[in-house]
Amino acid sequence: MENIKLCIEKTLDFISKEKLASYESNVKACMETLEKGTGLGNDFLGWLHLPSSITQEHLNDLKATAQVLRENCEVVIVAGIGGSYLGARAVIEAMSNSFLWLQEKKAGQPTILFAGHNIGEDYLYELTEFLKDKKFGVINISKSGTTTETALAFRLLKKQCEEQRGKEMARKVIVAVTDAKKGAARVTADKEGYKSFIIPDNVGGRFSVLTPVGLLPIAVAGIDIDQLVAGARKMEEVCAAESLTENPAALYAATRNELYRNGKKIEILVNFQPKLHYFMEWWKQLYGESEGKDGKGIYPSSVDFSTDLHSMGQWIQEGERTIFETVVSVETPNHELHVPSDEENLDGLNFLAGKRVDEVNKMAELGTQLAHVDGGVPNMRISVPALNEYYLGQLIYFFEKACGISGYLLEVNPFNQPGVEAYKKNMFALLNKPGYEKESEAIQARLKK
Numbered sequence: 241m242e243n244i245k246l247c248i249e250k251t252l253d254f255i256s257k258e259k260l261a262s263y264e265s266n267v268k269a270c271m272e273t274l275e276k277g278t279g280l281g282n283d284f285l286g287w288l289h290l291p292s293s294i295t296q297e298h299l300n301d302l303k304a305t306a307q308v309l310r311e312n313c314e315v316v317i318v319a320g321i322g323g324s325y326l327g328a329r330a331v332i333e334a335m336s337n338s339f340l341w342l343q344e345k346k347a348g349q350p351t352i353l354f355a356g357h358n359i360g361e362d363y364l365y366e367l368t369e370f371l372k373d374k375k376f377g378v379i380n381i382s383k384s385g386t387t388t389e390t391a392l393a394f395r396l397l398k399k400q401c402e403e404q405r406g407k408e409m410a411r412k413v414i415v416a417v418t419d420a421k422k423g424a425a426r427v428t429a430d431k432e433g434y435k436s437f438i439i440p441d442n443v444g445g446r447f448s449v450l451t452p453v454g455l456l457p458i459a460v461a462g463i464d465i466d467q468l469v470a471g472a473r474k475m476e477e478v479c480a481a482e483s484l485t486e487n488p489a490a491l492y493a494a495t496r497n498e499l500y501r502n503g504k505k506i507e508i509l510v511n512f513q514p515k516l517h518y519f520m521e522w523w524k525q526l527y528g529e530s531e532g533k534d535g536k537g538i539y540p541s542s543v544d545f546s547t548d549l550h551s552m553g554q555w556i557q558e559g560e561r562t563i564f565e566t567v568v569s570v571e572t573p574n575h576e577l578h579v580p581s582d583e584e585n586l587d588g589l590n591f592l593a594g595k596r597v598d599e600v601n602k603m604a605e606l607g608t609q610l611a612h613v614d615g616g617v618p619n620m621r622i623s624v625p626a627l628n629e630y631y632l633g634q635l636i637y638f639f640e641k642a643c644g645i646s647g648y649l650l651e652v653n654p655f656n657q658p659g660v661e662a663y664k665k666n667m668f669a670l671l672n673k674p675g676y677e678k679e680s681e682a683i684q685a686r687l688k689k
């Protein structure tokens with residue numbers, strides 16, 4: 241079977257091939273640091289050999305729990321935020337029919353909804369209203385077990401589930417994915433007797449999609465987690481190679497760092513398949529939290545093309561030349577659709593008649609690449625043979641490994657996120673959370689000025 245491939249040729253008008261080749265020894269050192277666990281953040285390296293260490297027994301346990309939820313729920317709410325949300329959503333959206341939510345519901349195929357990733361009162365009100373006559377279950381996901389957004393949503397959902405379905409059924413259809421010992425989610429799960437899965441200590445949130453954090457919701461959605469893990473496992477193998485030419489993660493890490501050093505401060509991850517929208521959201525957290533610190537880091541952004549060519553295309557073509565693009569390109573769609581011919585040809589599209597829609601999409605992609613490179617935007621391309629679980633697994637591990645290498649090349653700790661606490665501290669102070677008395681006083685004084 242083929243693998244995903246990275247092509248960097250269209251960056252070479254902007255950075256030198258020789259300079260890039262000179263990264264090889266540094267990249268090798270970064271990979272060694274990861275392997276030996278001697279670098280910054282080395283207590284969070286559990287993701288590195290995660291794919292090859294997942295046992296079939298573990299996957300079967302996840303599938304059995306998923307089956308309980310599938311059999312007993314019309315709707316399953318996945319409650320989580322950041323790394324406890326984006327990976328599952330990325331894979332579920334990529335693998336689901338775009339109009340699933342409008343289709344007639346099948347028994348044993350619950351609708352998956354998300355909560356705990358915002359504090360929108362209307363969102364939560366509308367969700368709880370919708371659930372009023374539904375047999376629903378909840379997967380409560382939080383590594384720390386104390387994240388406000390998730391805890392708030394779970395408090396509402398737990399109460400509603402128990403009221404609607406009774407305590408006994410609620411116990412069956414509420415599952416926790418959290419720390420082995422710490423946090424409120426663990427305490428609740430143990431006290432209520434929920435089935436629970438552990439997020440390993442040494443796997444940070446944004447690297448946790450291949451733990452039960454991602455695998456359980458993905459399995460509940462009916463998506464093949466064996467294949468997802470198999471793809472990741474394959475990439476674990478491929479991305480162990482030492483040379484830049486054989487290891488796509490190493491090449492990607494080196495290229496984006498060299499672009500950054502040449503003034504390209506923003507990376508735009510691009511898709512031409514709307515189903516990949518949330519995959520890009522997952523990638524943004526992975527790279528944003530890993531690299532944006534110490535006054536450094538590429539700003540990760542994303543666009544859905546060709547949609548956003550009609551909104552952001554102008555900026556990308558002619559705005560400040562501080563950007564580069566990385567295109568995730570799916571080679572072959574899962575379905576065929578041909579452009580019909582039309583006798584009157586009023587729209588003038590008969591020149592496309594008989595062609596597959598994807599041929600048009602691919603020419604949009606090629607045309608965009610040429611235009612953007614001409615306009616001064618370096619372009620990398622990751623080609624993905626097909627949109628399926630196996631290749632999504634490959635993409636996930638590829639980006640994770642590259643992120644670890646890239647963070648070390650940048651000389652930051654890619655595995656912490658101290659900056660995220662600043663808003664939380666202020667929010668807790670403003671809400672008078674017990675334990676924040678001093679901060680509350682200080683923030684009130686500051687607001688009165």
Ligand SMILES: O=P(O)(O)OC[C@H]1O[C@H](O)[C@H](O)[C@@H](O)[C@@H]1O
Nearest residue numbers: 322323324382383384387445660
């Ligand atoms: O899983 P949790 O502990 O609830 O954390 C959820 C998310 O929120 C935090 O604030 C971090 O910035 C993220 O890295 C994390 O993935």
